Amino acid sequence: MCANMYEIVKAEKLTPDVTRLEIAAPHIAKKAMAGQFVMLTVDEHGERIPLTMADFSAEKGTITIVALEIGKTTKKLGTLKAGDSLFSLVGPLGMPTELKNYGTVVCVGGGIGLALMYPVVRSLKKAGNRMISIIGAKNKDLLIYEDEIEKVSDELYVCTDDGSKGHHGFVSDVLKRLVDEKRKIDEVYAVGPIIMMKVIANLTRPYNIHTVVSLNPIMVDGTGMCGSCRVIVDGKTKIGCVDGPEFDGHKVDFENLTARNRRYLAEEEISLRSFMGAK
Amino acid sequence: MAEGKKKSRIIPKKYPMPEQDPNERVKNFNEVPLGQDAETITLEAKRCLQCKESPTRKLCKDGCPVEIDIPGFIKQVQEGNFSEAMRIIRLKQNLPAVCGRVCPYENQCEGNCIVGKKNDPVGIGRIERFLADWERNEQKKGKIEAPPSTGKKVAVVGGGPAGLTVAGDLAKLGHKATVFEALQYSGGVLVYGIPEFRLPKEIVKAEVDFIRRSGVDIKNDHVVGKLETVDELLEEHDAVFIGTGAGLPNWTNLEGENLNGILSANEFLTRVNLMKAFNFPDYDTPIRVGKRVVTLGGGNVAMDCARTALRLGAEESIILYRRSDAELPARREEIHHAKEEGVRFELLAAPVKYIGDDCGNVKQIEAIRMELGEPDDSGRRRPIRIEGSNFVLDCQTVLIAIGQSPNPLVPMATPDLKTTKWGTIAVDADGRTSKKGVFAGGDISTGAATVILAMGDGKRAAKAIHKYLTEDPSWPDAETFEKASC
Numbered sequence: 050m051c052a053n054m055y056e057i058v059k060a061e062k063l064t065p066d067v068t069r070l071e072i073a074a075p076h077i078a079k080k081a082m083a084g085q086f087v088m089l090t091v092d093e094h095g096e097r098i099p100l101t102m103a104d105f106s107a108e109k110g111t112i113t114i115v116a117l118e119i120g121k122t123t124k125k126l127g128t129l130k131a132g133d134s135l136f137s138l139v140g141p142l143g144m145p146t147e148l149k150n151y152g153t154v155v156c157v158g159g160g161i162g163l164a165l166m167y168p169v170v171r172s173l174k175k176a177g178n179r180m181i182s183i184i185g186a187k188n189k190d191l192l193i194y195e196d197e198i199e200k201v202s203d204e205l206y207v208c209t210d211d212g213s214k215g216h217h218g219f220v221s222d223v224l225k226r227l228v229d230e231k232r233k234i235d236e237v238y239a240v241g242p243i244i245m246m247k248v249i250a251n252l253t254r255p256y257n258i259h260t261v262v263s264l265n266p267i268m269v270d271g272t273g274m275c276g277s278c279r280v281i282v283d284g285k286t287k288i289g290c291v292d293g294p295e296f297d298g299h300k301v302d303f304e305n306l307t308a309r310n311r312r313y314l315a316e317e318e319i320s321l322r323s324f325m326g327a328k
Numbered sequence: 329m330a331e332g333k334k335k336s337r338i339i340p341k342k343y344p345m346p347e348q349d350p351n352e353r354v355k356n357f358n359e360v361p362l363g364q365d366a367e368t369i370t371l372e373a374k375r376c377l378q379c380k381e382s383p384t385r386k387l388c389k390d391g392c393p394v395e396i397d398i399p400g401f402i403k404q405v406q407e408g409n410f411s412e413a414m415r416i417i418r419l420k421q422n423l424p425a426v427c428g429r430v431c432p433y434e435n436q437c438e439g440n441c442i443v444g445k446k447n448d449p450v451g452i453g454r455i456e457r458f459l460a461d462w463e464r465n466e467q468k469k470g471k472i473e474a475p476p477s478t479g480k481k482v483a484v485v486g487g488g489p490a491g492l493t494v495a496g497d498l499a500k501l502g503h504k505a506t507v508f509e510a511l512q513y514s515g516g517v518l519v520y521g522i523p524e525f526r527l528p529k530e531i532v533k534a535e536v537d538f539i540r541r542s543g544v545d546i547k548n549d550h551v552v553g554k555l556e557t558v559d560e561l562l563e564e565h566d567a568v569f570i571g572t573g574a575g576l577p578n579w580t581n582l583e584g585e586n587l588n589g590i591l592s593a594n595e596f597l598t599r600v601n602l603m604k605a606f607n608f609p610d611y612d613t614p615i616r617v618g619k620r621v622v623t624l625g626g627g628n629v630a631m632d633c634a635r636t637a638l639r640l641g642a643e644e645s646i647i648l649y650r651r652s653d654a655e656l657p658a659r660r661e662e663i664h665h666a667k668e669e670g671v672r673f674e675l676l677a678a679p680v681k682y683i684g685d686d687c688g689n690v691k692q693i694e695a696i697r698m699e700l701g702e703p704d705d706s707g708r709r710r711p712i713r714i715e716g717s718n719f720v721l722d723c724q725t726v727l728i729a730i731g732q733s734p735n736p737l738v739p740m741a742t743p744d745l746k747t748t749k750w751g752t753i754a755v756d757a758d759g760r761t762s763k764k765g766v767f768a769g770g771d772i773s774t775g776a777a778t779v780i781l782a783m784g785d786g787k788r789a790a791k792a793i794h795k796y797l798t799e800d801p802s803w804p805d806a807e808t809f810e811k812a813s814c
């Protein structure tokens with residue numbers, strides 16, 4: 050049994066479907082680095098799911114996760130309040146973001162990816178880079194972490210699908226414009242829906258701009274022992290939770306990742322329906 | 329003299345172990361053998377001749393990797409003293425209810441049994457199992473008498489059989505052991521690998537609880553190398569033991585391996601056992617098997633996969649193995665159980681590639697027939713491909729159970745820890761590694777083996793750690809491990 054207690058010290062909704070939880074986990078907070086994730090289980094019957102740490106503070110002894118409520122587990126997370134505890138929490142897992150001074154880095158994020166992008170922008174900025182951030186969401190109400198990202202960016206571009214704020218269109222449009230304007234770009238970092246990361250990688254490939262993407266394969270243990278999270282990079286099988294989750298976007302087989310992430314669609318629907326019914 | 333008389337009284341067969349009917353049991357995850365009652369077990373114990381030790385012949389005891397005084401505890405059972413029998417077992421054995429179930433006793437204690445020369449050996453495994461179950465059900469819970477503390481602290485990395493044994497033994501010697509375990513439950517393969525129908529998780533939990541009550545701290549959800557490094561553990565502890573197991577799945581590296589429906593045995597078994605996917609949707613973790621499931625491999629892990637697949641509703645479960653029945657590395661008992669349950673064996677055949685449908689799901693496996701040639705390094709006859717004999721099997725699920733490699737996480741985070749070319753941690757006979765104060769044992773140093781061998785390793789390491797902490801802190805020089813690591 051788990052003797053550990055992982056207490057939620059703060060719970061809030063960033064949008065109707067996005068929950069942010071600050072969790073007491075001093076041992077993890079002490080070691081966490083940008084780009085790393087945790088595996089958590091909400092209750093004894095729960096599934097282990099991976100979530101990136103959107104923030105962590107060794108001083109406070111807490112880590113912060115931001116989850117988009119799309120299925121049973123993330124919806125369960127959304128019902129938790131300050132004072133509740135998680136059944137299990139493991140981390141920090143995965144390789145941290147490589148923090149080098151590249152020169153100018155463009156970070157591109159979409160939707161829930163914005164929460165994951167924030168610590169990366171912050172750390173790359175600290176590493177001495179000039180940071181250009183391009184952030185996007187369906188509409189202005191779903192733009193999360195805008196202020197935080199703005200504070201650690203040298204330039205910020207906002208996009209919405211419906212035009213309710215900033216550029217009316219996709220984040221890739223803005224990146225394309227910067228590339229067309231022959232702006233100096235030494236590195237691109239993209240995190241968000243698979244389709245977005247694929248489009249960004251395709252866009253930078255002809256210009257040979259090294260592009261890192263943060264992948265989200267289905268995981269079970271998160272420590273390299275099952276291979277559920279395997280992804281194809283440069284024609285070779287990589288273990289997402291150990292070798293990743295960040296990979297060279299120009300070499301990732303996005304079709305395989307998309308197909309693999311649909312493996313349990315039918316079961317996920319059953320799960321969600323029974324949960325919503327029970328509620 | 330008496331021996332002759334006794335012989336004539338020998339009951340040739342073991343008293344039968346009641347089992348769930350094969351047609352019933354493939355529909356549930358309950359344990360297959362149902363256990364025996366006190367009366368039957370006493371009769372079984374009475375089949376034992378209480379052989380005297382002699383330098384010229386091997387006895388039951390010589391076959392037990394943790395050297396349980398087998399005649400000693402059986403004598404107590406013959407006389408009805410179950411708690412005294414259990415005390416004798418506990419002197420050597422920290423997980424009796426587990427070993428009484430999954431130990432390959434036919435090659436170990438029972439393999440040496442004198443009665444077994446002409447008849448069935450004495451059912452040592454099932455007597456041990458009975459006693460452990462009896463103890464669990466009869467005894468009160470509570471703290472277990474602990475010796476005075478020595479003030480020494482030992483960190484144990486990995487809560488599998490090796491780590492739990494080291495920790496339990498160190499506690500008996502008065503040292504403070506803390507186990508750091510990556511998963512939310514302790515037991516290693518016992519909780520995530522071996523299925524419920526062979527080893528109920530409640531039993532593992534009770535055994536782990538027993539170790540905890542004897543004064544061991546267990547910290548779950550704790551991945552060493554990602555949280556503390558071994559060096560950091562050494563700052564706060566007087567010694568470190570690494571028992572992180574062989575948890576890395578081996579792959580076939582054949583075309584199409586990343587299609588949906590192709591899972592490592594580890595993923596399949598972890599979903600089902602650790603995460604209880606067999607209770608989906610009551611438990612949240614999903615699992616899916618198709619009508620026909622093909623398992624690659626022929627060991628215990630493969631049998632567990634094929635039998636689990638049937639219980640999850642597969643209409644057909646096929647084992648594809650490249651050698652013949654005689655070479656199947658699984659325990660005979662497991663093979664027998666698998667056959668009873670209707671697992672089909674496609675022997676002398678090896679996979680060539682996986683074929684997918686338009687949506688990225690596996691729909692077929694292409695295989696090739698094999699024949700056996702000369703014996704190879706392992707002493708088993710080498711399988712050779714029969715060119716042109718390729719054939720195709722329809723299937724919706726493929727489970728890859730062709731072995732496990734040592735877990736690289738801790739060695740990767742500990743650069744001065746010497747490893748061998750197989751990725752195992754190099755150790756000497758006492759389990760000492762190239763790093764002073766750091767010991768290792770179990771599958772991480774031997775490669776994938778058995779529960780009882782991992783425990784034997786743990787016992788030796790606990791002795792060596794005790795010596796290191798209390799008498800002799802000397803350490804072998806680096807050369808010892810240079811040799812071991814080439």
Ligand SMILES: Cc1cc2nc3c(=O)[nH]c(=O)nc-3n(C[C@H](O)[C@H](O)[C@H](O)COP(=O)(O)OP(=O)(O)OC[C@H]3O[C@@H](n4cnc5c(N)ncnc54)[C@H](O)[C@@H]3O)c2cc1C
Pocket residue numbers: 086096097098099100101102115116117118119120121122123124161164165264265266267268269294310311314317318321
């Ligand atoms: C390294 C990593 C970091 C991630 N970080 C975040 C994050 O910060 N915020 C966030 O909202 N989401 C993040 N995700 C995705 C998140 O793990 C899934 O959304 C979550 O598991 C869905 O679980 P569910 O039960 O709510 O939904 P389900 O209904 O079970 O699944 C919805 C979709 O989520 C994916 N998914 C399901 N189970 C898993 C699983 N065990 N592991 C991974 N993906 C799964 C599948 O593609 C599925 O189609 C991350 C994923 C990875 C691999």
Ligand SMILES: Cc1cc2nc3c(=O)[nH]c(=O)nc-3n(C[C@H](O)[C@H](O)[C@H](O)COP(=O)(O)OP(=O)(O)OC[C@H]3O[C@@H](n4cnc5c(N)ncnc54)[C@H](O)[C@@H]3O)c2cc1C
Pocket residue numbers: 430431432485486487488489490491508509510511514515516517518521522523550551552553571572573574575597628629632735737738769770771772776777778779780782
């Ligand atoms: C499916 C299956 C069936 C089997 N059947 C049998 C059988 O019938 N009989 C038999 O005798 N043997 C059997 N075996 C083999 C047996 O289970 C193993 O040999 C034995 O468990 C090895 O024990 P161990 O303690 O060395 O390692 P493990 O049992 O593998 O335990 C290692 C532990 O370390 C943890 N760990 C790993 N890395 C870290 C880290 N960095 N930090 C913290 N913790 C970590 C793991 O989570 C795990 O809990 C079977 C194995 C499998 C996979």
Ligand code: SF4
Pocket residue numbers: 391392393394395396398421427428431432433436437438452453456780
């Ligand atoms: S531990 Fe294993 S080998 Fe030893 S007596 Fe028990 S069953 Fe036999």
Ligand code: SF4
Pocket residue numbers: 375376377378379387388389398399402440441442443444450452
């Ligand atoms: S060898 Fe067999 S008969 Fe002899 S003492 Fe051991 S168990 Fe009893």
Ligand code: FES
Pocket residue numbers: 267268269270271272273274275276277278279288289290291
């Ligand atoms: S999640 Fe199991 S290996 Fe990555």
